Amino acid sequence: MHRPEEQSVLLRAARLDLAPRSVVVADGVEYGLARLADGDWRLAVLAATPEELHGFAGERSQHEGHALLVGPCHAANAAALRARLAWLQPRVLGLQPSAGLGDRLGLATPGHVRAVRAVGGGIAPIFAQQSIREMQRTGRTPQQVMDDATWGVFAEGWRDGFGADADHLKTLEDVEQCVAAGYTFYTVDPGAYVDDRAASADPPELERLFAALPWDALEDRPADLLRRYADLRLELEGHRVALDQVAARRAAVKYGRAVAHVARMYRHLLAVAGDRPVELEVSVDETTYPTSHAEHVYLASELQRLGVRWVSLAPRYVGRFEKGVDYVGDLAAFEADFAAHAAIARQFGPYKLSLHSGSDKFSIYPIVARQSRGLAHLKTAGTSYLEALRAIAHLEPALFRAIYAFARQQYPTDRASYHVSAELERAPQPEELDDAGLPTLLEHFHAREILHVTFGSVLTARTSTGELRFGARLMQVLQRHPEEYARHLETHFVRHLQPFAAVLHHARQGASGS
Structure with missing residues (x-):
């Protein structure tokens, strides 16, 4: 049982400089985050007996007949805290509209939590998120990213659930590291397997590339693929998507190896995760050419055929998604393109459409929120x-x-x-x-x-x-100066989340009025 912070009397009486929202009582044990004179943070745990402090490391003392521990905010204490307080454990988010709030420094989660609180309910946050590439550049590990998010969630007393994104994974070893650290959301990036030659290959070259696909890994044959797609005609909420033999070959050449890689990664993830719940995102956004609507249909159909289940997909949309700046391109063209992708996602899923390099794209957030009908995932990091x-x-x-x-x-x-x-x-x-x-x-x-x-x-x-x-x-x-940083983050991320929250609020009002 968890009681609100004002009922934690003994820990407050210890005269520690406690983060107010961190203080919680669970099964008779009091927990809080205490700030030292030098600005460093320490975990404080107070229990009736020393035995109840088992699993935590730190200096022990007596306080009013109780056992008090003040220890470092390191990995072992983070793991012990997650074991005691279930709301510190990341969970799967499903089809809830969501936002990944990446943190390259390990200090941003309090500001992220405040922004999510400020816009109200409905948007599921991911607080632990960093790509393997970014971890390599910052010298961090998946476990460090997870633990930093844990301390931030604890400091802010966020108990409404959050996800943890193992972002832009490329290898089986990447998957294993992140499963060991307890991630729940796995973004597979098969960009290295996307073949951009498909766009310009002449008929003989296209046929050669098509024949050379890894058909065994795809559990398929060329003739069978062509039978499935050669004359496919779809009418999806007013959007027409058609494939012929040439379009089918081009889609397969461009994305066939990527599909095989995603299937391999997904199956390995399930095997390593065992009975732990996980969810998958597929990302093909970091490629040269946009994902056409026909190619999206091919991707979704082939992944489903191979038994892959995913909660969100990041196509390569039209226009430019550059780092840290607004969308570069024609907004009307983006809306037309995105609307068709959203219709495909509803037809073949439903699954969420994901915006990668999504930070600071303020001009398109209302479009994405409206056209996706809330089936959207916003991914930010460097902002x-x-x-x-x-x-x-x-x-x-x-x-x-x-x-x-x-x-x-x-x-x-x-x-x-x-x-x-x-x-x-x-x-x-x-x-x-x-x-x-x-x-x-x-x-x-x-x-x-x-x-x-x-x-x-x-x-x-x-x-x-x-x-x-x-x-x-x-x-x-x-x-x-944690409050200075948190204040800037809250202001900045409210701008990101508000357009999505507004659409959700409007939808709820419509449902309640019907």
């Missing part, structure tokens, strides 16, 4: 890092200025693995702005993208003596 830089720009302008200068140096290298179009010569020089003007760089298209994609270099850069050049200082400033 939380940018809000950390915003806090640094206000709190320590000299540090921010140095980071920006370094980011400009690194950008030509770091941009290689991202879809961005920022140009160095169009971004202001660091010396062009006074301290008060530095935060405006985060509203500048070119400067914002430069800061976004260089996060790994900034966080891991070292001096000639081996010390972190920026990362340690950046973390120290944010840890000393």
